[in-house]
Amino acid sequence: MPEAxxxxxxxxxxxxLDAYVQSLIDRDVRQLSEIQRKGELRRLVRLLAARNGTLIAAGSLESExxxxxPTIARYLQALEExxxxxxxxxxxxxxxxxATATPKLFFVDSGIAAQEVGTDARSLLRPAGQFGPLLESFVLSELARQLTWSRHQAELSHYRDRDRYEVDAILESRQGQIVAIEVKAASTVGTDDFRALRRLADRLDDDFIAGIVLYxxxxxxxxxxxxxxxxxxxLWEVASVRRSP
Incomplete structure (x- = not known):
């Protein structure tokens, strides 16, 4: 967000960032939906930030x-709108x-998500911190934005099978061709980081175009x-191509 x-x-x-989120709740959300108690919606935003980049179902948030x-589902719809x-x-x-699978939720702006969970540059370096979820959220948001102007039409989804193999992002063309993307918050990559991608490649055969680990x-x-x-x-840098004279 340029202003931030x-x-x-x-x-x-x-x-x-705090004022921006509060303004959204006070103005935009109330125009879209009959939200009576803004405090509850504010708590929901913070709870979602703590679960950024994870599978979210309205039923899992009821007790907390x-x-x-139905109220949580309505609030989630308003925040998405x-x-x-x-x-x-x-x-x-x-x-x-x-259509019935549990969706994965991420914040459109990773800076807002970081603010909601109280993360700063120093805390991102701590083991088991928020860097991984925030980086994944950033990548998913960037992919969603770029799909709006890409020459190739594709749908964005995530993958998780019954054996808990997971892939962070699936880009599927209308012809059924797949590019699968994993996000790793580390400066090195090993063969184990491609386990889920290899499993998906075996399943899809020729429809599997590429498997990428972003690190x-x-x-x-x-x-x-x-x-x-x-x-x-x-995601945003284009490699220069050297042409022969």
Missing amino acids: VGRTDPQRRARF LGLSR IFLVKRIPGWSRNLGTR TGTTTLPFGPKLRAMPVSS
């Missing part, structure tokens, strides 16, 4: 919020199964047919 990035003082940036499932959060469905070849390193590395590790920065 432009505030170099951390306290001013934090105040801006003390709200009914004002582009604070986004949900992506679970991928399946069966469209009926896909925080700086080099693109091959890990077998159709498998690559690539820097996260490849």
Whole structure:
């Protein structure tokens, strides 16, 4: 968010992000939905930030919020309509199964998610911190944005099978071709990071176009047919192509 990035003082940036979220709740959400108790909605936003990048079902939030499932579902829909959060469905070849699969939720702006859970640059470096979920959220949001102007039409979803093999992002064309993307918050990548991608490649055969692990390193590395590790920065950087004179 440019307004937040432009505030170099951390306290001013934090105040801006808090005020921005509160403004969304006070103004935009109330225009879209009959929200009576704003405090409950504010608690929901913080709870969702703590679960950023995970599978979210309205029923799983009932006990923590003390709200009914229909109310939570209505709140989630309102937050999605004002582009604070986004949900992506679970991928399946069966469209009926896909429609009923538990969606994964992420914050459209990872800076807001970081503010909601009280994360700063120092705490991102701590083991078991929020860096992984925030990086995944950033990548998913970037993919969703780029799909709006891409020449290739594709749907964004996530993958998880009964054996708990998971892939963070699935890009599927209308012809059924798949690019699968994993996000790793580390500067090194190993063969184990491609386990779920290999499983999906075996299942899809020729429809599997590429499997990519995005990581925080700086080099693109091959890990077998159709498998690559690539820097996260490849999402916005275009490699220069040297042409022969």
